[in-house]
Amino acid sequence: xxxxxxxxxxxxxxxxxxxxxxxxxPLYFQLSQQLEAAIETGRLAPGSLLGNEIELAGRLGLSRxxxxxxxxxxxxxxxxVRRRGIGTQVVHSQVKRPLELSSLYDDLETAGQKPATRxxxxxxxxxxxxVAAALGVAEGAEVALVERLRLAxxxxxxxxxxxxxxxxxxxxxxxxxxxxxxxxxRAAGITLHSARQSVGARAATAEExxxxxxxxxxxxxxxxxxxFDDTGRAVEFGSHVYRASRYAFEFQLLVRP
Amino acid sequence: xxxxxxxxxxxxxxxxxxxxxxxxxPLYFQLSQQLEAAIETGRLAPGSLLGNEIELAGRLGLSRxxxxxxxxxxxxxxxxVRRRGIGTQVVHSQVKRPLELSSLYDDLETAGQKPATRxxxxxxxxxxxxVAAALGVAEGAEVALVERLRLAxxxxxxxxxxxxxxxxxxxxxxxxxxxxxxxxxRAAGITLHSARQSVGARAATAEExxxxxxxxxxxxxxxxxxxFDDTGRAVEFGSHVYRASRYAFEFQLLVRP
DNA sequence: GAGGTCACATTGTCCGGACAATCACGTCCG
DNA sequence: CGGACGTGATTGTCCGGACAATGTGACCTC
Numbered sequence: 151x152x153x154x155x156x157x158x159x160x161x162x163x164x165x166x167x168x169x170x171x172x173x174x175x176p177l178y179f180q181l182s183q184q185l186e187a188a189i190e191t192g193r194l195a196p197g198s199l200l201g202n203e204i205e206l207a208g209r210l211g212l213s214r215x216x217x218x219x220x221x222x223x224x225x226x227x228x229x230x231v232r233r234r235g236i237g238t239q240v241v242h243s244q245v246k247r248p249l250e251l252s253s254l255y256d257d258l259e260t261a262g263q264k265p266a267t268r269x270x271x272x273x274x275x276x277x278x279x280x281v282a283a284a285l286g287v288a289e290g291a292e293v294a295l296v297e298r299l300r301l302a303x304x305x306x307x308x309x310x311x312x313x314x315x316x317x318x319x320x321x322x323x324x325x326x327x328x329x330x331x332x333x334x335x336r337a338a339g340i341t342l343h344s345a346r347q348s349v350g351a352r353a354a355t356a357e358e359x360x361x362x363x364x365x366x367x368x369x370x371x372x373x374x375x376x377x378f379d380d381t382g383r384a385v386e387f388g389s390h391v392y393r394a395s396r397y398a399f400e401f402q403l404l405v406r407p
Numbered sequence: 408x409x410x411x412x413x414x415x416x417x418x419x420x421x422x423x424x425x426x427x428x429x430x431x432x433p434l435y436f437q438l439s440q441q442l443e444a445a446i447e448t449g450r451l452a453p454g455s456l457l458g459n460e461i462e463l464a465g466r467l468g469l470s471r472x473x474x475x476x477x478x479x480x481x482x483x484x485x486x487x488v489r490r491r492g493i494g495t496q497v498v499h500s501q502v503k504r505p506l507e508l509s510s511l512y513d514d515l516e517t518a519g520q521k522p523a524t525r526x527x528x529x530x531x532x533x534x535x536x537x538v539a540a541a542l543g544v545a546e547g548a549e550v551a552l553v554e555r556l557r558l559a560x561x562x563x564x565x566x567x568x569x570x571x572x573x574x575x576x577x578x579x580x581x582x583x584x585x586x587x588x589x590x591x592x593r594a595a596g597i598t599l600h601s602a603r604q605s606v607g608a609r610a611a612t613a614e615e616x617x618x619x620x621x622x623x624x625x626x627x628x629x630x631x632x633x634x635f636d637d638t639g640r641a642v643e644f645g646s647h648v649y650r651a652s653r654y655a656f657e658f659q660l661l662v663r664p
Numbered sequence: 665g666a667g668g669t670c671a672c673a674t675t676g677t678c679c680g681g682a683c684a685a686t687c688a689c690g691t692c693c694g
Numbered sequence: 695c696g697g698a699c700g701t702g703a704t705t706g707t708c709c710g711g712a713c714a715a716t717g718t719g720a721c722c723t724c
Contacts, residue, residue: 174685176706176707176708177707177708178707178708196639197639202673202674202675203674203675204674204675212708212709213708213709213710213711214709214710214711215707215708215709215710216707216708216709218675218676219707219708226483228600228601231600231637232674232675232676233674233675233716233717234674234675234676234715234716234717235672235673235674235675235715235716235717235718236673236674236675236716236717236718237673237674237675238674238675241600241601241637241639242635242638242639242640243600243601243635243639243641341662342662343485343488343498343500343661343662344485344498344500344659344660344661344662345659345660345662346657346658346659347656347657347658347659347660348655348656348657349606349628349655349656349657350628350651350654350655350656351608351626351627351628351651351655352626352651353625353626367624368610369608369609369610369626369627369651370608370626371606371607371608371628378498378499378500380488380498381499382453382454382498382499382500383499384500394607394608394609394626397607398605398606398607398608399604399605399606399607400603400604400605400606401603401604402601402602402603402604403601403602403604404600404601405599405600405601405602431715433676433677433678434677434678435677435678459703459704459705460704460705461704461705469678469679470678470679470680470681471679471680471681472677472678472679472680473677473678473679475705475706476677476678489704489705489706490686490687490704490705491685491686491687491704491705491706492685492686492687492688492702492703492704492705493686493687493688493703493704493705494703494704494705495704495705
């Protein structure tokens with residue numbers, strides 16, 4: 151039978167870590183970042199053992215709880231797996247990034263494309279029943295409305311319609327053309343917390359087809375999203391339409407144990 | 408019991424918790440479950456403070472790290488928010504469930520529908536290049552193939568095609584009609600870890616329309632998914648098609664701080 | 665040789681304490 | 695009256711240790 155090779159354990163790990171106690175960065179965070187970098191660059195091979203926590207702590211001059219905290223954060227990210235009695239090992243699969251609350255802008259940017267934005271509308275309007283329910287305001291109340299066309303390689307990719315509470319944010323049209331909405335919100339001190347999404351599909355109307363360069367009746371990917379900040383306040387309601395021929399949602403998700 | 412002192416905050420913390428030290432269930436887990444139940448039933452109102460950790464620990468006869476571990480698990484679930492200098496409070500928004508690696512079967516079941524499954528195919532086949540790449544086997548190698556039609560209220564909702572490594576699982580056709588694939592895998596001792604998904608849309612072919620009861624060219628929602636267990640092995644590759652007129656993906660997602 | 669048993673290694677849980685960082689709030693001063 | 699400042703409250707980080715639970719592998723028995 152196959153004998154478990156012993157060099158995966160390795161009496162001494164070839165990878166060295168170190169922490170800077172004078173830095174304001176928490177020690178566990180320093181360590182978790184170094185571990186993550188080592189995993190991503192392959193210096194810690196998939197499937198390899200990490201060496202037991204106690205020895206690792208001693209080697210770094212840290213306590214075991216601190217080392218555990220660092221490891222745990224990577225387990226939560228799906229990069230490591232712990233097994234009682236065995237050890238902690240690097241996950242085999244190609245974990246890229248779990249599903250994030252990312253804007254389309256970031257999606258395209260990380261995909262190597264150069265997203266462009268054309269702001270079609272930047273005004274205020276009266277909330278419809280749907281928008282009012284999503285944002286938690288009265289029907290007919292004034293809300294901000296932004297409509298944008300997102301392009302990649304000069305081609306339309308998506309039509310984005312966002313409703314926001316008035317006064318939440320200063321929505322400069324030129325800033326909206328430079329970056330994504332979420333970045334603006336974060337920059338304004340809003341800490342995003344969670345979002346409720348619905349992803350579906352439908353056929354393009356004549357108007358939608360015109361805007362996106364698709365024939366009427368072409369399949370479109372739709373997403374509706376309400377985003378909340380950490381006080382539970384709804385800060386955005388988006389109703390977006392993507393060209394199915396040019397875009398798909400790709401993401402990785404983890405099983406919550 | 409010492410000082411009850413003045414609860415100057417909101418004077419709203421009459422909820423009592425208790426732990427059973429003779430139980431094999433970890434203490435932090437007992438506490439987190441009770442907290443979660445209290446939040447879901449509304450006994451802990453949204454926005455209300457939780458009372459500081461040290462006092463809570465003293466009241467329960469637990470140490471602060473244990474209480475923190477319980478609270479942290481709920482913070483990770485998005486139910487609580489911690490603020491330094493302020494306290495821990497229940498989030499306002501209607502957090503339902505974060506995106507899970509759930510089967511369509513579970514989705515429909517929790518939606519109150521009674522899903523039915525018709526197994527169209529349960530056999531083995533030779534892996535195409537796409538399947539081979541996803542499952543990490545050689546092209547042309549034998550893999551299991553299952554095709555199912557999922558119905559709700561007697562109407563077709565989705566066509567599911569799954570490829571699996573041979574010998575991984577005993578796929579009884581009658582069991583496939585009773586429950587979802589993921590439940591079978593879990594029951595077989597496979598611990599799911601992560602999945603890579605792609606969600607898109609396209610127009611129905613004539614054959615697809617026939618199967619799902621849609622006209623040719625109707626918009627369909629598509630999902631491709633490769634699922635990995637905790638050893639990094641690909642255990643399933645799914646290629647699914649949903650009727651956009653009858654189904655949409657709904658989920659909640661959390662921002663990774 | 666097959667199967668069960670036991671020691672060992674490793675992570676899981678829990679404790680008690682210490683100090684730092686941050687935020688809300690009241691106080692003091694201009 | 696308003697802004698700067700200090701103070702208290704609360705969570706964040708970190709330590710060192712103890713015992714339990716679990717899976718592996720070697721050893722022993724049959």
